[in-house]
Amino acid sequence: MNFRLAQLRKSHGLTQQELGDILSVSYQTISKWENGISYPDMTLLPQISQYFGVSVDALLGLQPLEEAYVPSNSGKEEYWKNRLSYLQRTRKILWNDDYMKFLVRDVWKITEPVTVLDCGCGYGFMGMLLMPLLPEGSSYVGLDFSKIMIETAESIFKEQGINARFIVSDVMEYQAPTQYDMVISQALLRHVDNAYSFLEKMITFLKPDGLFISMECNREFEEDGLFIKGLEYDKLCQHDGLVKLWKTELDKQNRDYSIAMKMPHYLKGIGLKNIACRMNDKVTFLEPEQSDYAEKLECIAKADHWSNEKSEQETEADISYFMNHGMNRKEAEDYCRKQNGIVIYLKKHAGDVALTKANGYMISYGWK
Numbered sequence: 151m152n153f154r155l156a157q158l159r160k161s162h163g164l165t166q167q168e169l170g171d172i173l174s175v176s177y178q179t180i181s182k183w184e185n186g187i188s189y190p191d192m193t194l195l196p197q198i199s200q201y202f203g204v205s206v207d208a209l210l211g212l213q214p215l216e217e218a219y220v221p222s223n224s225g226k227e228e229y230w231k232n233r234l235s236y237l238q239r240t241r242k243i244l245w246n247d248d249y250m251k252f253l254v255r256d257v258w259k260i261t262e263p264v265t266v267l268d269c270g271c272g273y274g275f276m277g278m279l280l281m282p283l284l285p286e287g288s289s290y291v292g293l294d295f296s297k298i299m300i301e302t303a304e305s306i307f308k309e310q311g312i313n314a315r316f317i318v319s320d321v322m323e324y325q326a327p328t329q330y331d332m333v334i335s336q337a338l339l340r341h342v343d344n345a346y347s348f349l350e351k352m353i354t355f356l357k358p359d360g361l362f363i364s365m366e367c368n369r370e371f372e373e374d375g376l377f378i379k380g381l382e383y384d385k386l387c388q389h390d391g392l393v394k395l396w397k398t399e400l401d402k403q404n405r406d407y408s409i410a411m412k413m414p415h416y417l418k419g420i421g422l423k424n425i426a427c428r429m430n431d432k433v434t435f436l437e438p439e440q441s442d443y444a445e446k447l448e449c450i451a452k453a454d455h456w457s458n459e460k461s462e463q464e465t466e467a468d469i470s471y472f473m474n475h476g477m478n479r480k481e482a483e484d485y486c487r488k489q490n491g492i493v494i495y496l497k498k499h500a501g502d503v504a505l506t507k508a509n510g511y512m513i514s515y516g517w518k
């Protein structure tokens with residue numbers, strides 16, 4: 151039980167003696183309750199919760215305390231500073247090159263050289279994937295507010311001799327001196343507040359008749375798209391609490407984890423033509439006999455934070471964050487237990503883990 155007496159007492163600036171006087175018990179009793187040596191009689195709980203103005207569930211740690219919402223910060227530049235290697239690992243299992251080739255040649259039918267702007271380009275992954283497939287003479291500009299990402303992109307592209315230019319800027323603040331034939335963005339809008347205003351802004355970077363492409367994941371597909379041989383469904387599926395977290399983040403900061411599914415509708419609303427939506431066909435099937443098995447498994451484990459078991463303190467911090475974002479204590483504990491369960495399973499079966507993973511990225515596109 152996560153009895154929150156000490157936390158509430160301190161936040162109200164009371165000593166153990168003062169609280170003891172209020173509840174007509176000794177300060178030693180308060181100390182025992184706070185340290186889990188004993189607990190108050192059930193009949194006292196309504197009095198204590200009423201005094202602090204919280205529900206009995208919140209007092210017992212079963213529901214979040216009514217504390218200020220702590221926004222998710224993955225739309226901030228400082229969040230991305232230390233995430234270059236995370237991004238590089240996840241990109242290794244994100245696309246089948248042949249599927250992108252199919253889109254460029256058979257779906258988007260790009261036969262003439264084009265100018266491409268990639269918004270929230272990271273280290274330029276999409277540029278590296280796209281440029282060899284586009285007609286000769288095409289050019290690529292990457293835009294990102296993270297200096298580290300842009301510096302890395304510049305050095306990779308220089309080394310590979312790809313025609314590209316990079317700009318450090320917040321997408322929302324960027325004043326494009328020219329308009330582009332193609333504006334693309336991958337895994338940007340799921341991280342920002344107010345995705346629709348980003349979309350409106352990105353469309354201004356596009357020439358009339360230009361092609362806009364948004365590639366985003368839908369978190370429900372992402373959560374469902376995992377099978378680890380040997381683990382039952384109930385050790386993997388973890389939607390219950392997450393749905394509340396997604397909804398809370400949508401309500402509190404307009405951050406939308408279903409953005410991928412909404413995107414074609416947004417494109418329609420914004421006035422694009424010939425809108426369509428597809429799904430990235432990449433599914434990672436991993437088993438020990440494959441030559442790149444260890445590398446891919448490490449990529450997946452690190453990207454999904456399954457490399458190290460969390461300490462009790464780290465787990466408690468996660469639980470507090472999840473409760474602050476709408477889960478109740480049980481949902482938060484269940485989620486953390488399942489995540490830790492995966493870590494333990496992967497460790498125990500090191501060298502012998504087989505899995506299937508689908509990221510569920512959706513590709514929405516339309517012409518201006």
Ligand SMILES: C[S@@+](CC[C@H](N)C(=O)[O-])C[C@H]1O[C@@H](n2cnc3c(N)ncnc32)[C@H](O)[C@@H]1O
Nearest residue numbers: 230270271272275294295296319320321336337
């Ligand atoms: C998940 S990464 C995706 C990077 C790249 N599109 C890819 O798929 O590899 C999100 C990127 O968007 C950038 N970003 C987030 N918000 C931004 C903003 N408001 N303006 C510019 N870049 C932003 C981050 O710095 C990060 O590099």
